Every structure is written in C-alpha cells, then in structure tokens.
Amino acid sequence: DAKTTQPPSMDCAEGRAANLPCNHSTISGNEYVYWYRQIHSQGPQYIIHGLKNNETNEMASLIITEDRKSSTLILPHATLRDTAVYYCIVRALIKAAGNKLTFGGGTRVLVKP
C-alpha cells in the first residue's frame, strides 16, 4: 500500500472549517484513500473514503486532486469534539490482502474555542 504524509499537528478554530492535507504521491490506480480519526483512548472511527471523485457524507468532505497524489479532508464546522488524531490511509481493495489498514503517524488536530 502507498505511503502517506501528513503534518504531525494542526490547530483549528471552533466553528471554522478544518482542512487536513494528505500527500500520497505514490498512489496506484486501484488504491483508495481512507480517513479515520481516533479520539483519545478510543478505537479509530471511520470517516470517509474515495477513489478519485470527491466524496461527502454527514461527517466530512474528501477532496482528491485530479492526479490523485494528494487529498484534503474537510470538517465543515469544527467542534471541540473533533479534537483527535486523523489518519489518512491509502489501500487497495484486494481480497487477498484481507482489507488490511496500515496506520501512519496521523495529524493531531486540536480544535480551540
């Protein structure tokens, strides 16, 4: 699976949009971009995933560049409860791979009042 690069930390203002970048310049054509977050002392929570089209759900939006070498997770109105470590993961959907996820360091997001 392709490696991802995320900033180690970022601060966001409560009520404002939070834009979390992720670089995945070695992504392959059959690899999806997944985002999870982990609030302190909890298990990771699935946020969103996409292949090449932008995606939106009730939690966030995922913007993937046309060349697919980077993406941005957008939390439209950050709240204090969005404070967490956000992980960007790239993986291929190959049944033989067993759906494994490889977690990197993630971005530690602190939402401030």
Add this chain to the structure above:
Amino acid sequence: GAVVSQHPSWVICKSGTSVKIECRSLDFQATTMFWYRQFPKQSLMLMATSNEGSKATYEQGVEKDKFLINHASLTLSTLTVTSAHPEDSSFYICSFSRGDTQYFGPGTRLTVL
C-alpha cells in the same frame, strides 16, 4: 456505521497471568477481523488477521503462541495474552471488516504489573 464492542474495556493483571479480550460485532457478520495494539503516543500496529473458522495470520514479530486468537463465529473473536508481562501493557483494539471498510472496537487497555 457498524457497531463493535470489546470486553473488558480495561484490565489490570499480575505478571505471568493470562488475559482474554472479547470482540463482538453487534449488527453484522464478518468473516475477517483484525487485532491491533497501540503503545502510548504511537500509532496502531496490526498484530494479526483472522478469518472465521481458520487460523489467524500473524504479522512479523508477533508471537502466535503468546497472543492466541480464536475467531469462533462471524460475530465473535477473542485475543488471549498468555503469560502476560509488563511489556505487554498496551491498548488492544479489534476491528471487523464490512465490505470495503473496517470498523473498530473501543479498545481494551491492559496493564500488567
């Protein structure tokens, strides 16, 4: 999203004892599930992948005789840490694979004295 539970949420034990952690999917059946562990201030590390009815596949460096995995049914998997030592103290997290997405349990914090 899918609901996954773990029991217990935390456990403290003496060195040399064995500890069993249960992981259940509450609203779906999954043929594949995963066990991760997370040391303080580190990311999640995959320990093993298990398929219902067959033996688990362990990641390099994870001792299969120490970390016993039983994927007894499509909704239940157990991880037994045998003869636990202080260095096994960690946050253990399970996940079930549902379609293209993994859903994680809340985690079990193990402290070995």
